[in-house]
Amino acid sequence: MKLIETERARMVSFSKRKKTLFQDANKFATQTGTYVGVMLFSPSGKSCSYGSTSIEEIIDKFLKVKQKDRKCDYAEGKSNGFEALEDLHKELQALNEKEKKRILMHKIMHRGSEIPSDKHMEEQKLALKLRVEKIKKEIQSASI
Known part of the structure; x- marks a missing residue:
């Protein structure tokens, strides 16, 4: 292939x-x-x-199961990283919903015009990504 x-x-x-x-x-x-x-x-x-069902529900369910598995596999201190990742996932969902609403309102109010980017939203998403990377590194170093 x-x-x-x-x-x-x-x-x-x-x-x-x-x-x-x-x-x-x-x-x-x-x-x-x-x-x-x-x-x-x-x-x-x-x-x-x-x-x-909704992909968000499936992801939430997956994260909950993974978190429970990790609590069984790791010491309590190591599972905190997975809890933090789940919290970040919820924040990202909220940001995505806010962005969808903003785009929809722009389409209603300004038909046919280009949708401007939201620098504040992009900064928040970038900050979330950086926090995820930091937590991933902490989890990796804790599991060694």
Whole structure:
């Protein structure tokens, strides 16, 4: 298997395979009664997701299970990093919801005009990313 050379052919293949993957995920969830979530990023960087329920609920459930697993596997001090990651995930969800509302309001108020970036929102997201990286490093150093 190798990378498809032309960008157009790569995008067509991505689109077809994405559709099939999401159909298979739906079939799996239906037949087994499980929660299924799939997240993809296209070659252009656009995010795509499928969830048998909302993808946010699946991520929350996954993080809770992982946190419980980590509490069993690690000493109490090491699991604090996973709790912090869960808190950051909730903050990011809130920021994303706020951004969606801002974009929707702009579309309603200024039809057809370009949506301006929100520097404050971008700064908050960058700060969250930096905090996540710091916590990841702390978790890695604690598990050594």
